[in-house]
Amino acid sequence: MDPLWLESVLRVGKKRYRVILDGLHFSWTHLDKQNRDKKTVSVPVSELIRVEEGRVKIQPQKKVESSEHHFTVFSVKRGRCGGSSAGLWTVGRTQFSCSSRDIRDQWVTQLRAALMEKSGSRPQRLLVFINPYGGKKRGVQIYRTLVSPLLELAGISAHVVVTERANQARDHILKKELTGFDGVVCVGGDGMFSELLHGVIGRTQQEAGLSEHDPTVTLQPCNLHIGIIPAGSTDCVCFATVGVNDPITSTLHIIIGDSQPLDVCSVHHLNTLVRYSVSLVGYGFYGDVLAESERHRWMGPLRYDYSGCMVYLSNRSYSGTVQFLPAVPQFSSPRDNTRCLSGCQVCSESTERLFTQSGASSHTSSYSTSQCSQDGSQDGSQLDADWVSMEGRFRCVSLTCMSSSCPRSPLGLSPAAHLADGTGDLILVRDADAMGFLKYLHRHTNAQDQFDLPFVQVHRVRAVRFSLPPGEEESEEEEEEAEDIGKGTEGGEGRAEQEGERPTRRSVSQQHLAERGEGRGMGDYRKKKKRDFLCGPCCSRAPSVSVWNCDGEVLPCTDILCRVHGQLVRLFARGIEDGAGTRSCRTGSRKCNGRCVLHS
Numbered sequence: 001m002d003p004l005w006l007e008s009v010l011r012v013g014k015k016r017y018r019v020i021l022d023g024l025h026f027s028w029t030h031l032d033k034q035n036r037d038k039k040t041v042s043v044p045v046s047e048l049i050r051v052e053e054g055r056v057k058i059q060p061q062k063k064v065e066s067s068e069h070h071f072t073v074f075s076v077k078r079g080r081c082g083g084s085s086a087g088l089w090t091v092g093r094t095q096f097s098c099s100s101r102d103i104r105d106q107w108v109t110q111l112r113a114a115l116m117e118k119s120g121s122r123p124q125r126l127l128v129f130i131n132p133y134g135g136k137k138r139g140v141q142i143y144r145t146l147v148s149p150l151l152e153l154a155g156i157s158a159h160v161v162v163t164e165r166a167n168q169a170r171d172h173i174l175k176k177e178l179t180g181f182d183g184v185v186c187v188g189g190d191g192m193f194s195e196l197l198h199g200v201i202g203r204t205q206q207e208a209g210l211s212e213h214d215p216t217v218t219l220q221p222c223n224l225h226i227g228i229i230p231a232g233s234t235d236c237v238c239f240a241t242v243g244v245n246d247p248i249t250s251t252l253h254i255i256i257g258d259s260q261p262l263d264v265c266s267v268h269h270l271n272t273l274v275r276y277s278v279s280l281v282g283y284g285f286y287g288d289v290l291a292e293s294e295r296h297r298w299m300g301p302l303r304y305d306y307s308g309c310m311v312y313l314s315n316r317s318y319s320g321t322v323q324f325l326p327a328v329p330q331f332s333s334p335r336d337n338t339r340c341l342s343g344c345q346v347c348s349e350s351t352e353r354l355f356t357q358s359g360a361s362s363h364t365s366s367y368s369t370s371q372c373s374q375d376g377s378q379d380g381s382q383l384d385a386d387w388v389s390m391e392g393r394f395r396c397v398s399l400t401c402m403s404s405s406c407p408r409s410p411l412g413l414s415p416a417a418h419l420a421d422g423t424g425d426l427i428l429v430r431d432a433d434a435m436g437f438l439k440y441l442h443r444h445t446n447a448q449d450q451f452d453l454p455f456v457q458v459h460r461v462r463a464v465r466f467s468l469p470p471g472e473e474e475s476e477e478e479e480e481e482a483e484d485i486g487k488g489t490e491g492g493e494g495r496a497e498q499e500g501e502r503p504t505r506r507s508v509s510q511q512h513l514a515e516r517g518e519g520r521g522m523g524d525y526r527k528k529k530k531r532d533f534l535c536g537p538c539c540s541r542a543p544s545v546s547v548w549n550c551d552g553e554v555l556p557c558t559d560i561l562c563r564v565h566g567q568l569v570r571l572f573a574r575g576i577e578d579g580a581g582t583r584s585c586r587t588g589s590r591k592c593n594g595r596c597v598l599h600s
């Protein structure tokens with residue numbers, strides 16, 4: 001028998017329960033007057049949070065009464081499947097009454113031993129960054145009222161930094177002492193997550209002595225977990241990895257030490273790392289929406305809806321050449337009608353492929369043409385011929401390493417994409433008429449297949465290249481000019497940071513490039529903006545070049561090479577559980593049981 005096994009008949013309120021603890025579950029079954037089993041509640045030991053003697057309120061320091069015969073168990077409690085709280089987690093609190101103090105002590109000891117066994121995989125100490133300006137500017141309030149009390153309940157200590165400038169979180173992770181921290185957490189949106197992502201990946205490569213600028217390098221997977229408390233505008237990374245945007249649910253995933261590997265796409269321009277992305281690298285529509293939205297930041301999250309309409313009305317398409325390395329089609333397909341859910345088999349099988357066969361210790365691969373071998377591992381050579389090339393005019397070119405579901409699009413840009421399979425989905429939307437494109441966009445908001453349109457193609461890929469058509473390409477001269485513009489703005493941005501003003505986005509990549517003294521291409525965006533955008537999105541003078549939206553950051557260059565790095569980072573999450581994934585306490589139309597400050 002399991003050494004942790006314990007069984008007793010205890011009371012919860014006035015009802016009698018057969019209570020059992022085995023190695024895996026803590027469960028209690030209601031017994032009727034004839035001692036027949038009725039309803040059972042079962043909690044995996046991995047989802048227990050705390051066990052206290054006595055009858056305890058949600059904060060252990062506030063005991064209602066210290067009873068010698070009682071103990072209280074705090075655990076993860078799921079919202080009703082199919083109900084309005086599906087996918088949402090809360091803290092369940094159950095007070096058990098024993099017939100003697102001895103029995104009570106036995107239960108408390110055994111339950112704590114079970115919890116102790118789990119403690120190795122749970123964080124003890126966290127480094128938390130709060131963006132006070134993200135989303136509706138409620139980051140600090142969300143942390144103080146919803147997150148901090150739960151961390152305290154779970155006995156997790158946190159060092160909290162409320163950021164005063166963009167890139168502070170990234171720089172902290174890159175440069176400061178991190179010993180003793182089991183994870184880093186952001187309270188903010190996708191931009192804030194991106195800061196942590198760049199910090200964690202950069203730090204890991206620094207320590208491994210690898211150059212991130214080398215597009216051929218096999219990057220070192222990161223050990224430090226990242227937690228996301230959603231408090232931003234889109235919160236796509238949280239939504240796509242948890243299934244809901246809810247601070248309490250995300251805190252509970254952190255507390256129990258869930259671990260979700262995540263594919264990351266690196267974006268290079270001329271042997272310089274520009275940025276990393278996990279959700280969207282998008283040219284055309286999504287780039288234009290982002291660029292336009294920056295001018296309306298004061299609108300908060302609504303800026304994307306407004307800019308989306310404006311850009312749609314501008315009816316643009318862009319020329320370019322897209323090349324891609326297809327993923328192995330036998331493993332999965334973006335049109336196989338599956339969803340990457342918690343415990344996804346495609347992702348588990350990929351783990352073995354990505355790490356066993358690739359030999360993670362050999363850090364460079366022959367990448368004259370590719371970094372991925374035919375078997376799906378992350379290095380090895382491949383022939384030039386494997387690149388597929390497409391050119392023409394596109395409404396949008398999007399690459400996403402995950403579904404990129406978010407409250408605006410509950411199934412996402414690519415509903416069958418996988419979080420951790422080492423591939424991304426490349427979506428090419430050719431120049432359709434305005435109604436056709438609207439149909440495509442609208443299908444993101446419902447269950448209709450957005451790929452079932454004659455002008456839309458989707459490919460599962462491992463790498464993508466984009467280049468402008470001859471005559472439009474980024475010339476040396478343009479880049480030098482762009483560099484100058486970049487330098488000018490760099491100073492301006494620095495001033496904004498110093499004075500505690502809110503700088504615009506685009507900061508991570510610019511600073512990244514500037515700090516490494518490799519600012520080639522920097523400011524292209526601004527230069528092109530000068531040329532094409534300043535007249536507004538509805539201007540009749542249509543621009544010939546768009547910009548790239550990289551997880552909400554405008555990239556400073558147009559010709560790029562993207563490469564998917566399988567399972568490069570780990571989040572405190574477990575993927576979307578079956579029955580979740582369509583709800584958000586920020587959609588307004590759906591309730592979050594009033595628990596969320598975002599609704600209050």
Ligand SMILES: CCCCCCCCCCCCC/C=C/[C@@H](O)[C@H](COP(=O)(O)O)NC(=O)CCCCC
Nearest residue numbers: 189190191232233234235236280308409441551552
């Ligand atoms: C007729 C209805 C049209 C609806 C179209 C809906 C399409 C939604 C797809 C959303 C993909 C989101 C990918 C995630 C991007 C975020 O990283 C980025 C930054 O987020 P944040 O830091 O929270 O501000 N968000 C965006 O780029 C917004 C794209 C909105 C496009 C309408």
Ligand SMILES: Nc1ncnc2c1ncn2[C@@H]1O[C@H](COP(=O)(O)OP(=O)(O)O)[C@@H](O)[C@H]1O
Nearest residue numbers: 134135163164165166188189190191192232233
């Ligand atoms: N204190 C701060 N002042 C100004 N900008 C900040 C600060 N902290 C973080 N940022 C930047 O703000 C940007 C947007 O933050 P984010 O939390 O993603 O909110 P949103 O989802 O509303 O865009 C991020 O790119 C981040 O670098």
Ligand SMILES: [Ca+2]
Nearest residue numbers: 263401418423
């Ligand atoms: Ca993927």
